[in-house]
Amino acid sequence: MDKLGKNMNALEALRNRQEKKNISNALSKIYEKLNIYFMQLRSTGDFAEFKKIIENKINEKYTADDMVIEFYPEYLTPNGRDNDLMPVAFTTAYCIEAQRAIEQNGENKKAWECISKSNVYFNADRLEQLIRKKLKKDKTTNEIRSKGGKQRANSFKLTKDEIIRLLKIRCPTAGWKSIPDAARSIKGYVLDFNRKNLINLSEVGLLNQIIIWMRKDHEISPAIQSLLTKNIIKTKSKLQ
Known part of the structure; x- marks a missing residue:
């Protein structure tokens, strides 16, 4: 291989490393936001544990797409819209697939596609709406409990x-x-x-x-x- 070919390969390797770093940074930012939303949506539990459950569920036979196909129709129903963790689960599933794509196969293109799909369900406005709804519900519940506690x-x-x-x-x-x-x-x-x-x-x-x-x-x-x-x-x- 001539000197030019070696330089091209080195440049390509450098580009791939940089792209992999960019993907990792993008995933870190998404996970950071997911962790914040999870803690706001759930007073108990841990996002790391929630992520582990999704990791165990997602594999070659059951992908993030399969999860969306199975549960998204239910999420569109009036009752399903109250399931505040569903969009978090979809986003987490695609991020897990993106992480695996770069770690196991070096498939940067697939990783970016998964991140792009995750953004579809990671709707900040929708999640904030769910959080406000939960806080309002918690406030009402606490007021009822407080009133009942005083009566008792x-x-x-x-x-x-x-x-x-x-x-x-x-x-x-x-x-x-x-x-x-x-x-x-x-x-x-x-x-x-x-x-x-x-x-x-x-x-x-x-x-x-x-x-x-x-x-x-x-x-x-x-x-x-x-x-x-x-x-x-x-x-x-x-x-x-």
């Missing part, structure tokens, strides 16, 4: 006040022997109180809940501690 807290306050009242009026002369002993003694009265006042507190775990409140609640815990036998004895000893 108010109803439980009635139960807690009743527990404190019962601890005082049902307390033996010598005091309560222990927290579990006190909880077992007043459980039936608390259960009746909740039923009469339509307070939705689980009856199955009521005893455990009373014990937890007696140990940790900032109002019930001091009340029961002052009525325990051992503490009553200590108080009398100090007064003598």
